[in-house]
Amino acid sequence: MTGDTGRGGRPGARRAVLAAVSAALMATALPATAAAAESVPRWTAQRMTGSVGSMHVVTGTNNRGQVIGWGVTPDAEWRSFLWDGERLTAPPTLPDGSEPQFQAINDRGQVAGYDKLADGSRRAVLWSADGRPRALGATGIVGVQDLNERGQVLIDRRPHQRDLLWDGERLRTLTPPGPDEAAAPTQGYQLNDRGQVLANTYPRLTPAPQPHPERTFVWRDGASSWVPTPPGTGEEAVVLPAGFTERGLVAAEVSDPSDPSGHRPYLAWRGKVTPLPPLPGTGYPALSRRQDSVNERGDTVGTVYDPQADKLRAVLWSHGRPRELGGGSGGDNRAVVLNERGDVAGWSVTARGVPHAVLWRDGRMHVLGTPEGHVSSRAAFVTDRGEVSGTATSERGDVYAFLWRRR
Structure with missing residues (x-):
């Protein structure tokens, strides 16, 4: 499983939420003030030893407790690790390769990524x-986007090309539905264990823009179909994928120029569309847009904007109904991923702007704890066993990978 981009934010802004750990690089080195939750710490933080440098980013984890990522060495070289x-x-x-990079891992312990050839291509x-x-x-690629339990690999060929699926025997090209999109580039977003790919089109810049904006579709074995949109969606609306399950449920967001609310998150399954509304008194609901942000029960996570408090509030949508995850100590709360039992991982920002890794379980916020000698932390992944991986920033500004386990 991998980390991918996400978004959410205040009015008029599109917030990029990259794999949660990479944002730790921007953490402000202020004295740590724990977010309100448990009075006694019940989680232990284990640093991933064998450092490859002073900056680590976690890019994937599995239910065997393995974690992949990369670090930057003192001589400014990227080094991948497991x-x-x-x-x-x-x-x-x-x-004949060099500079190998791990980018996705499955529960079997297989890892997908890339290396470089002599000409520098990947x-x-x-x-x-x-x-x-x-x-x-597959050569001349950007990297690997996803890996499923069957060992199939989703390969990123951007910009302005069509992404590929390696199905275990050969490479397949992701083609969108319909003749009107015959020349449209495609971007694979997520791959499930059935071999279905959640993908989207994006405008071709040369020689001329495509007539249609970005649209989301599901591809399998050479056949594809558009993901349905909420009623009233205009032709100029952009539809972006946010998550995908094994049974084919899709979480997505539509951004419609004709809609004053900006964008609308929703679920789509078997032709049925379920809107995901904001909490009462809030607006701008936005899904996490991480591959682990929706589970098989149809729960999904994200944020809403609270105009009175001028902050973001973490939300869990269950059966289409929003519920605030709660807790925190004055700043934004971010929910970025969840597991199959409904545990949600992310971070809570103090009133002084310092993030701390948290886990929401059964309606309660658990502060995972910022390790001793570190000033901030962020959770990036949560396994079905409840283990959380992410990063913490030291007092010197170095970023290290950590695994949190319940005592």
Whole structure:
């Protein structure tokens, strides 16, 4: 599973919520003030030892407790790593490759990513659970977007091309529905274990823009269909994917120039559309737009804007109804991912602007704790076992990967 982009924000702004940990690089080094929740800490933070530098970013985790990411060495080189519960290890390299990068991991322990060829171009690579690398035949790529439990790999070829799926035997091109989109580039967003891909089109810049804005579709075995939109959606509306489940439920957002509310999040399944409204007295509901932001029960997470408090409030939508996750100590609350039992991970910002990693479970905020010697922390992933991975920023401004477990 991987981390992807997300958004949410105040009026007139589109907030990029990149994989939650990368935002930790911007954390303000202020004295830590714990967000209000448990009176006694009930979580332990374990640093992923074997540092590859002073800056770490977590890019994926699985239910075996393995974590992948990358760090920047003192000589400003990127180094990828896998943490197995005891140490960090580097990805093995193919004989003709260099600078391998881990980008997605599944519960079988397979890892997908890329390495570089002699000319500097990237090619897609799949590493087996025992570390053996295999080139997938896709070169000149941006990277890998997702990996499912079948070992299929979603490959990113942007800009202005069509993304690919390696189905275990060959490369397949993601094609959108209909002849009108014959030349439209496509971007794969997420891959489920059935081999379905959630993807979207985006305008071709050359030689001329496409007549249609971004639209979301589901692709499988060469066939594709548009994700339905809420009633009244205009032709110029942009539809962006936010999440995808094994049963094919899609979480998405529509941004319609004719709609004064800006954009509307919703769920779509078997042709039925369920709007996701804001909390009473708030506005601008926005989904996390992370691959782990919707679960099989149809729960999904994001934020709404509270104009009276001038802050963002974390929200869990269940069966289409919003519920504030609550807690915190004066600043924004961010819900970014959730697991199958409904645990939600993210962070809470203090009144002084310092983020601290939190987990919401059964309606209660649990402060995971900012490790000793660190001033801020953010949660990025939560496994179905309830383990949370993310990063913490030290007093010197260094960023390290951590795993939080309940005592």
